[in-house]
Amino acid sequence: MNLSAYAWPVAVGVMIFITFNALIIASAILVLAERKIMGFIQQRYGPYLVGPWGLMQPFADILKLLFKEELRPKGADKWLFTLAPVLAIVTAFVAFATVPFGAETTLFGLLDRPIKLGVTDVNVGVLVVFAVTSMGVYGIVLAGWSSNSKYALFGGLRASAQMISYELAYATSLAAVILLAGSLSLREVVDSQAGTWLGFIPKWYLWFQPLGFIIYVIAGVAETNRAPFDFPEAEQELVAGFNTEYSSVRFAMFPQAEYINMVTMSAVATDLYLGGWHTPFIPDSIGWVGFLLKVGFILFVYIWMRWTVPRYRYDQLMTFGWKWLFPAAVINLIATAALVLYFNA
Amino acid sequence: MIPLSHYLVLSAILFSIGTAGVFMRRNLITILLSIEIMLNAVNLTFVAFGRAAGDLDGQIITFFVMTVAAAEAAVGLALVIALFRHKESLNPDAFTTLKW
């Protein structure tokens, strides 16, 4: 029996298993982290009753949501009402497929051939992430439409209009990094940031693209409908949002999709600007630890931003996206292109 | 290995479905959707032939087709909106004012 013919599918299967579970655990940790950090920012303890330091809080939340009644409003479209959360969660998971999170490793000598940490790597990896996140718009817009409710419809339309507007600045800032790296594959972008100057300053694209990094993070925050750009969701606190008619499991999919999108945005930002798993004093074989630390830091900044900064009104949000962020991204791209041409001439 | 003729037959079937949609449907938006099906079938033919010739030109033409399809969809839908505002109907048979 030739086992080595099965080596590749098994390796990919193991990577898929690890990534899938890591994303689910990350969203559970984020549920707790958000409430704890929110608490500390507001000078109070976050949840602390359930388990030591409130560590079992996510399980309590999930159990509560699972036991709620599963409703569907009478006029709601039968197929689309259930399809919307499915689309949201599936695109959230699939977006992580081409994001690498570690260098080649032989798992401490267990394998005879090293495998690369990451589900897969295609030569258009960056675009795959972008394509799948742009499909995430459908989850929200269908949720708003199929609920057969005025407020849900407006919330859904506004949220999706916001997402597609900020996709422009997102893609343009990506394009500037791709110019520097010379490849669309995320693994190659990370590997072109390997090494250090003077032994301790890492060659990250953050130093080359400071404006691009800021634009990317802001566009990422707006894409995931978070922090100062969550007017369509905050309407929920006042009137209603796109997921007002949802309950129980179908509802739980939406915030989980949002958290997983946050993780994906942070992971892609780390890969593009912060060198991925290349950190000055951490060897590449355990580089994934450095990767996790950087992603964790960006997620902390996400949560910090949400509870510190007041939210934009919807028209201010759209003006900012179209009239400030997108021109800034275009100028960044042109300047990067000019500098690349000049220094490589 | 998949022969080239398979791709061409698939593309022909898709194109016919699109054409049938344009003729049969009485809803302006669905007519536009059928046009998009036809454009996609053409894209598939281009890429298949390009691959068979070992050339990149098939893929390049695909960009231009996609771009033109996007522009046409935008303008077509703007027209549909303008027409709907006028007559509250999406049936092409309702717009017969210019008929003799």
Add this chain to the structure above:
Amino acid sequence: MPETIIFYLLAALAVGASALVIGQRNPMYSVMLLIASFGALSGLYIQLDAPFVAVAQIIIYAGAIMVLFLFVVMLLNAPREDGAEWDRTHPLRQPGITRWGTLLAGLLIVQLALALGKMTDLNAPVATKSDATTVSSVTELGRSLFTRHTFAFEATSILILVAMVGAALMARREGEQ
């Protein structure tokens, strides 16, 4: 062998979804089914060693054009096509020329498919492994696009600008400044 299975699956999905698109009465369902068809076509492009075209298909078609269609359908609250009207205007139910013309068209399509299937000089496998890397290389694509096809590229950008201005102008309400 798995390649052939994947091809037939994707082809069946594309044809099935497209046939349902033109058969659905609810325009929302038509749009979602067309997105599924585009996804299947994207898979077919990947099989043809064109990953960039596949991703561009998802980004442009499924991610942008279809969102536009969806917004318009929702904005107009496009009514479901009336069942009685559908039965009344269906071409196979019209007397005389329309009915027989439709059947003849169907016959011609079947003939076309059979004729294409019989062309033996097209029976060579479409993908040869030797030049798979050059054909799927994005660098080569970009190089060719910006050197040999510069004029078409620039003309297309002007086309998009014109379309954008035109669409914004036409969808505006009367009497607005």
